[in-house]
Amino acid sequence: MRRHPPTSGTVTSGERDATQPQVRDQAEPSLSNATNRVDSGEAGQITLTVNGVTHHVDVADDTLLLDALREAVGVTSVREGCGVGACGACTVLTGGTSVSSCLALALRYDGAEITTAEGLDENDDVVSSFVECGAAQCGYCIPGFVLMSAELLAENPRPSEQDITDHLEGNICRCGTYPEIRRAVAVAAERRSPK
Amino acid sequence: MREIEQSWVGGSRPRFDTAGRVRGMIAHVGDQAVGAAAHVAVHRATQPHARIEAVHVDEALAMPGVYGVVTGADLYKQLGDRLLTGPAFADQPALAHEKVRYVGEPVAAVLAADLATARAATDAIWVDYEDLPPVYDLADALAGTAYVHDELRPSSVFGDLKHLRGVRDTNVNYTYNLRTGDAEAARDAGAHTVTGEFWAPPTHHVPIELPCTIAWVDSGRLEMLTTTQTPSYVRQTIADLLDLPLSRVRVTTRPLGGSFGAKMYDRLEPLAAALAWTAGRRVRVTATREEAFLLTTRHGAAVSSSLTADAEGNLVSSVADVRYDTGAYADVGPRITAKSGMVAPGPYRIANARVLSRCVYTNKPSAGPFRGFGVPQVTWSHESLIDELAHELGEDPYAFRRRHLLREGDEAPMGTRMHSADFVGCLDAVANAIGWFDPLDRGTGRIRRGRGVAVGVKAVLTPTIANAVLQLNQDNSATLLISTVDMGQGSDTIMAQIAADVLRMDSRRIHVVRADTDATPYDTITAGSRSTYHTGNAVRRVAEAMRDKLIGLAAERFGVPAEEVSLTPDGPRAGSHEVTVAELVHGHFGARGATLTTEANYTSSWTPYDKETGRSDKVTEHWFAGAVGARIAVDTATGRVRIEHLAVAGDVGRAINPTLVEQQLSGAAIMGIGHALFDQLVLDQGQLINGTLLDYQLPSIRDLPDQLTPIVVESPHDDGPFGAKGVGETGILGVAPAIANAVRDAVGVRLTRLPLTPESITMALEENQ
Ligand code: FES
Ligand code: FES
Numbered sequence: 030m031r032r033h034p035p036t037s038g039t040v041t042s043g044e045r046d047a048t049q050p051q052v053r054d055q056a057e058p059s060l061s062n063a064t065n066r067v068d069s070g071e072a073g074q075i076t077l078t079v080n081g082v083t084h085h086v087d088v089a090d091d092t093l094l095l096d097a098l099r100e101a102v103g104v105t106s107v108r109e110g111c112g113v114g115a116c117g118a119c120t121v122l123t124g125g126t127s128v129s130s131c132l133a134l135a136l137r138y139d140g141a142e143i144t145t146a147e148g149l150d151e152n153d154d155v156v157s158s159f160v161e162c163g164a165a166q167c168g169y170c171i172p173g174f175v176l177m178s179a180e181l182l183a184e185n186p187r188p189s190e191q192d193i194t195d196h197l198e199g200n201i202c203r204c205g206t207y208p209e210i211r212r213a214v215a216v217a218a219e220r221r222s223p224k
Numbered sequence: 225m226r227e228i229e230q231s232w233v234g235g236s237r238p239r240f241d242t243a244g245r246v247r248g249m250i251a252h253v254g255d256q257a258v259g260a261a262a263h264v265a266v267h268r269a270t271q272p273h274a275r276i277e278a279v280h281v282d283e284a285l286a287m288p289g290v291y292g293v294v295t296g297a298d299l300y301k302q303l304g305d306r307l308l309t310g311p312a313f314a315d316q317p318a319l320a321h322e323k324v325r326y327v328g329e330p331v332a333a334v335l336a337a338d339l340a341t342a343r344a345a346t347d348a349i350w351v352d353y354e355d356l357p358p359v360y361d362l363a364d365a366l367a368g369t370a371y372v373h374d375e376l377r378p379s380s381v382f383g384d385l386k387h388l389r390g391v392r393d394t395n396v397n398y399t400y401n402l403r404t405g406d407a408e409a410a411r412d413a414g415a416h417t418v419t420g421e422f423w424a425p426p427t428h429h430v431p432i433e434l435p436c437t438i439a440w441v442d443s444g445r446l447e448m449l450t451t452t453q454t455p456s457y458v459r460q461t462i463a464d465l466l467d468l469p470l471s472r473v474r475v476t477t478r479p480l481g482g483s484f485g486a487k488m489y490d491r492l493e494p495l496a497a498a499l500a501w502t503a504g505r506r507v508r509v510t511a512t513r514e515e516a517f518l519l520t521t522r523h524g525a526a527v528s529s530s531l532t533a534d535a536e537g538n539l540v541s542s543v544a545d546v547r548y549d550t551g552a553y554a555d556v557g558p559r560i561t562a563k564s565g566m567v568a569p570g571p572y573r574i575a576n577a578r579v580l581s582r583c584v585y586t587n588k589p590s591a592g593p594f595r596g597f598g599v600p601q602v603t604w605s606h607e608s609l610i611d612e613l614a615h616e617l618g619e620d621p622y623a624f625r626r627r628h629l630l631r632e633g634d635e636a637p638m639g640t641r642m643h644s645a646d647f648v649g650c651l652d653a654v655a656n657a658i659g660w661f662d663p664l665d666r667g668t669g670r671i672r673r674g675r676g677v678a679v680g681v682k683a684v685l686t687p688t689i690a691n692a693v694l695q696l697n698q699d700n701s702a703t704l705l706i707s708t709v710d711m712g713q714g715s716d717t718i719m720a721q722i723a724a725d726v727l728r729m730d731s732r733r734i735h736v737v738r739a740d741t742d743a744t745p746y747d748t749i750t751a752g753s754r755s756t757y758h759t760g761n762a763v764r765r766v767a768e769a770m771r772d773k774l775i776g777l778a779a780e781r782f783g784v785p786a787e788e789v790s791l792t793p794d795g796p797r798a799g800s801h802e803v804t805v806a807e808l809v810h811g812h813f814g815a816r817g818a819t820l821t822t823e824a825n826y827t828s829s830w831t832p833y834d835k836e837t838g839r840s841d842k843v844t845e846h847w848f849a850g851a852v853g854a855r856i857a858v859d860t861a862t863g864r865v866r867i868e869h870l871a872v873a874g875d876v877g878r879a880i881n882p883t884l885v886e887q888q889l890s891g892a893a894i895m896g897i898g899h900a901l902f903d904q905l906v907l908d909q910g911q912l913i914n915g916t917l918l919d920y921q922l923p924s925i926r927d928l929p930d931q932l933t934p935i936v937v938e939s940p941h942d943d944g945p946f947g948a949k950g951v952g953e954t955g956i957l958g959v960a961p962a963i964a965n966a967v968r969d970a971v972g973v974r975l976t977r978l979p980l981t982p983e984s985i986t987m988a989l990e991e992n993q
């Protein structure tokens with residue numbers, strides 16, 4: 030499954046067919062935003078509730094949710110790996126739904142409740158399973174996998190191996206920690222809803 | 225095993241910081257707040273090869289928020305030829321000077337109040353070019369009508385390149401020759417010869433963390449925080465660039481979010497240092513993913529080769545012509561050319577060998593080190609050839625290899641003996657794992673199954689230098705100062721295990737300091753799988769020195785000879801005498817919190833290879849030996865390959881931490897699957913056309929084999945720390961040929977060009993009909 034590119038003002042959008050080729054179809058391409066700042070003005074202040082703490086953040090029309098979180102809120106587990114929605118390092122949960130924050134305009138998340146990996150308790154089933162299974166090498170990609178896994182288990186408490194693969198295939202781990210990640214998700218599922 | 229022993233050598237203790245990594249609470253370079261820094265963006269060349277006539281910056285300079293625009297000519301005015309840097313050749317300017325040599329080369333840098341403004345301003349820069357004839361590929365380069373560089377400029381880093389200074393009219397910046405016996409004559413006289421034209425395309429490392437460098441000037445010193453695997457090298461480069469003593473340059477690091485060779489030598493650092501120094505202000509230089517694709521690549525390599533057996537099936541001749549496409553700047557290409565050229569015949573007993581290995585400039589993004597250091601490209605050739613030769617002789621490819629593999633004490637074609645390189649053990653392990661000796665359901669209809677194996681050999685980077693400083697704190701915790709960079713391999717964890725094993729303490733009480741050239745001692749580089757052996761030995765020695773110091777203090781306290789004192793997890797003991805380390809150190813200094821300090825060095829040595837023959841009796845400190853076995857299914861209708869089982873074995877001497885070793889093996893194998901099946905940079909007329917993650921395919925969880933088996937083989941090295949050697953690259957060497965050999969076994973076609981795309985397989989099947 031792919032994380033949701035924001036296509037409307039709401040933070041939940043439809044799922045997409047994972048077999049579709051990845052295309053640059055989002056309304057506001059992030060990269061050209063970064064290089065086309067000239068016409069953008071200050072758009073004002075939004076409110077983001079991040080891991081339970083409310084922040085008032087000044088943003089421009091083209092400020093990405095990724096940048097608002099990293100630079101204004103000070104969250105560092107949300108990371109830019111590609112800027113085009115193809116790696117999952119920038120994943121956050123809004124209202125429990127995964128979003129690629131590198132494709133999301135901050136303005137559209139005014140009032141949103143956002144969870145990042147820092148916001149999960151260290152005893153959380155997913156976090157503790159990842160730790161126990163050694164599911165992190167450099168670890169740079171792992172917060173994104175943790176949030177995708179949390180989303181999966183909320184929707185599907187007993188995922189099959191195929192379900193896990195389907196849900197995590199949009200995230201890239203260049204260290205190749207996939208076997209450990211897959212095991213960690215299975216362990217977390219078992220822990221949360223023992224058979 | 226007691227818990228404390230689990231933290232020593234051989235124990236699979238977890239990385240010390242896994243919990244922080246899982247929740248993203250480890251700070252990386254890009255996470256550091258920079259305050260009022262100038263953010264830097266770069267205007268890039270649009271031409272592959274052109275003279276710069278003029279750079280128009282006025283419009284960019286006039287934009288609000290722009291502090292300044294700097295061109296290569298500006299930097300050259302201040303720095304002269306020192307602007308040109310590089311590990312082998314001083315050929316690369318931080319900003320193009322006079323000429324551009326690849327599409328995407330930095331031409332001018334904008335310093336601005338924020339990154340968006342800086343990036344916008346780069347679009348307002350215009351450059352007038354006078355086009356020069358482009359050198360698009362190896363064929364253009366070797367035709368010798370246009371030259372990427374007017375003359376060769378060896379750097380001062382490698383003394384053995386001196387003779388190349390000033391050589392003109394060539395795109396070949398380095399040639400390695402191996403001549404053992406008379407390989408051509410032996411080939412012509414041999415009974416069976418197989419030949420091939422092999423191609424391994426350029427690829428990219430794509431560590432998920434993007435590169436970032438922050439540089440500033442403090443009291444006349446240039447300081448920087450940067451994503452690098454090579455802090456000691458970068459300090460030297462910056463000192464040379466700015467003509468400063470080493471003591472006035474400080475390079476600091478944070479853990480890297482992956483690297484695989486991408487973040488080493490000269491990346492963003494020379495530009496950041498030059499800008500910070502000349503502008504006198506803090507600068508932050510970063511790269512988008514698209515820009516990171518242009519910073520360095522893996523060498524595309526062409527290999528024309530043959531392998532010959534006599535009538536009895538003995539290997540009598542190996543001949544290889546290897547061309548590495550190093551792009552516009554040599555980087556460490558010349559070293560790659562030699563180090564992989566010398567193993568181009570493979571890990572086999574072959575009486576006669578001839579290798580010509582060349583490093584070739586083209587007008588493309590520069591190629592540099594990538595996990596495997598050029599060896600996967602020649603492994604692709606030798607493991608395809610020996611497989612084909614076995615088929616031609618009607619022999620089992622596993623048994624044929626096994627018969628000819630180098631054994632302990634055997635001399636390889638380049639003249640160096642094998643030690644702690646258990647090729648046979650690795651090959652047996654993967655063959656067993658994938659069920660080589662069991663009957664195979666070969667499939668029916670469109671699905672056909674096959675099995676393949678491949679063996680790889682690589683030399684460790686030699687000679688290199690490692691240093692370590694250890695501070696034992698009075699409370700029996702310790703601080704270890706080394707310049708090894710943890711980029712996911714777990715060096716901070718295993719170095720602590722080595723020191724703790726010697727000192728009989730809990731390795732979790734040892735903190736490994738992040739490389740900081742003001743504090744941590746010189747270490748050649750964190751690369752080439754050299755750290756476990758080299759830095760590991762320095763760490764072993766520094767801990768032994770500390771053990772001796774503690775024993776000396778205890779002997780004094782107990783009033784017994786030092787030989788009677790032993791160190792236990794509970795402290796020094798001698799007969800009925802006992803004391804804890806905390807009491808001992810407290811007693812010695814009369815203070816809480818005091819520290820004892822020791823330091824140690826480990827330097828490896830080599831015999832440089834002969835220029836004519838490429839031979840040396842000690843070309844390397846030690847060898848890496850690995851093998852891969854693959855069982856696959858090919859869908860003959862679509863050409864898709866499904867990997868049912870991939871087994872990857874590496875001889876690591878001794879596993880300091882078996883779990884981390886297995887992760888290195890399986891992680892390398894997964895990266896290798898990409899190289900085998902789809903990973904490649906596509907360039908058209910010098911223009912990179914798939915340099916974004918929308919277009920560049922990387923292995924995802926869906927590409928995992930149905931079964932992936934990492935296998936640790938241990939044949940201890942006499943001089944390794946506890947017998948250990950490194951493992952970062954071993955797993956990747958044989959993946960592509962093992963899979964291609966399995967395709968050959970399944971459907972009878974021999975593919976010689978990577979990657980093995982579905983189209984290339986269906987096309988080969990059609991041709992075969
Ligand atoms: S940075 Fe957002 S998906 Fe890669
Ligand atoms: S752990 Fe390094 S990228 Fe996933």
